[in-house]
Amino acid sequence: MRILIVEDNLVLADKIAAALRQTDHAVDMVHDGEDALNLVLQETFDLLILDLSLPGLDGIEILKTVRARQINLPVMILTARGNLDERVAGLDAGADDYMVKPFELSELEARARALLRRNIGKRNPYITVGKLSFNSVDRSVTIDGQPVSLTPRERGVLEILLLNISQVISKEKIALHLFGFDDEASVKSIELYISRLRKKIASGDVEVRTIRGLGYMIDE
Structure with missing residues (x-):
């Protein structure tokens, strides 16, 4: 954020x-x-x-x-x-x-x-989809209770998608929420983070879907 x-x-x-x-x-x-x-x-x-x-x-x-x-x-x-x-x-x-x-x-x-x-209407600090759980307090991500190692950027992308569950989020919007003025930001880098994230959470029954021409989403 x-x-x-x-x-x-x-x-x-x-x-x-x-x-x-x-x-x-x-x-x-x-x-x-x-x-x-x-x-x-x-x-x-x-x-x-x-x-x-x-x-x-x-x-x-x-x-x-x-x-x-x-x-x-x-x-x-x-x-x-x-x-x-x-x-x-x-x-x-x-x-x-x-x-x-x-x-x-x-x-x-x-x-x-x-x-x-x-x-965004989320009172609970825990977000669970499939076997994956995200804790917004300590920033931890687990699948079936086992920790998943994500970089800060990957974790940030995952959080944005989870907080907007079942909504299509464009690469541009992800970049707006992910990068500050001093960060080296590009829309291309979002594609890289998404690719890495997909591989790391694949075992959690969570799919990051690409909606062609619009962006990405995770279904509830």
């Missing part, structure tokens, strides 16, 4: 990004409010982690614009503004979650996972 961190504290932003990348997410960072809003309006993200006290444009104004444009994007506010009125204002402006600094990274990661699941 692709996550945008909007945080003007570069050290903190790097720390959060490193933790999220450890769990296979593509992470982009921006440190200015106006730049953040332009990115959100132009690019596709699965989660926005948003500070409020930003140069250029306040986080609340970014949030209000995102909601006014009806962009389906989960937003977690991460800020030092922690009194009751500020928390209520943030949630009323359209935030899906509100965390106050200082915070524990493990809690932020857990809240991020919950928001990502909730956005």
Whole structure:
């Protein structure tokens, strides 16, 4: 999944990004409010982690614009503004979650996972198809209880297909959710990941189908 961190504290932003990348997410960072809003309006993200006290444009104004444009994007506010009125204002402006600094990274990661699941209607962290099971918490994949070794990219492609079960997902859409700005991305590489993934999960009674001219899908 692709996550945008909007945080003007570069050290903190790097720390959060490193933790999220450890769990296979593509992470982009921006440190200015106006730049953040332009990115959100132009690019596709699965989660926005948003500070409020930003140069250029306040986080609340970014949030209000995102909601006014009806962009389906989960937003977690991460800020030092922690009194009751500020928390209520943030949630009323359209935030899906509100965390106050200082915070524990493990809690932020857990809240991020919950928001990502909730956005696509998946409350259960486990997704099972055939003999294959995917755990979105520890990122493990098993077939008949036995671990399957996947690269982060292969695991990311599998997650996107499982979260959109029985839906055709184009190579372009997979790339949008799989790669950040700093990644070397190409639609051709998606074909390679799909090919490798098929071989590794073949014993799990799970088929990654190619829908010619449209993309890929896994049937429920």
